[in-house]
Amino acid sequence: MKKAGIVGGLGPESTVDYYESFIQKYQARMGSKQTLPELFINSINMYNIFKYISEDRLGDLSDYVGGAAKKLEEIGADFVIVSANTPHIVFNQIRENVNVPMISIVEATYEKADELGLQNVGLLGTKFTMAHDFFKKPFLESDKKIVVPSNDDQAFIHQHIVDELENGIVNDETKEEFIKISNKMIREENLDGLILGCTELPMILKDGDLDVPLLNTTDIHVNKMVDFTFSD
Structure with a gap:
């Protein structure tokens, strides 16, 4: 059984969601409430993430989040995830410097959208996630359409x-x-679908609120974690 490492604190609310959801899905896979997975959480400061991106210090961002991932590797994590969408701006750089597998929330969400046959999706998230190309890239490379709100609406969403x-x-x-x-x-x-591209958004937008499927990136990411935990 593989041990997960979670870079958390991005923010605290979603880290709790990751932990609780992972436990529930693990126990469901095991068929027992009398068992718990071993895992590690390294909680860092999400406001440093926003600061580095706002100041265009992506090298510092990569070092900060990557350093947290390396610590998880060093204490025995068999794989690592970053429990937020925004830091995936530098995910590829981080993955190059970590010697255990890392599971991308962007790649996992794209795979889910493709599995559902979605061709034209919307993306909500922080202003950084909506404005940068890192989340849009796999969709555009596969000739899928991915759109974000207007600049004013992006500012409103980010602030809240x-x-x-x-x-x-x-x-x-x-x-x-x-x-x-x-x-x-x-x-x-x-x-034909809407990506909740911030791991706090499922707190406020639920299945049934809209007339298209919601892609809950937290849930999608945790499912991949569970699959990897049980993989050979």
């Missing part, structure tokens, strides 16, 4: 992720506005 969701606050008015923005994208871009 950072000020509310990252601090465990779920506001009904914010949810209504997120749904309004999403429905506008679905209508204008004829979307």
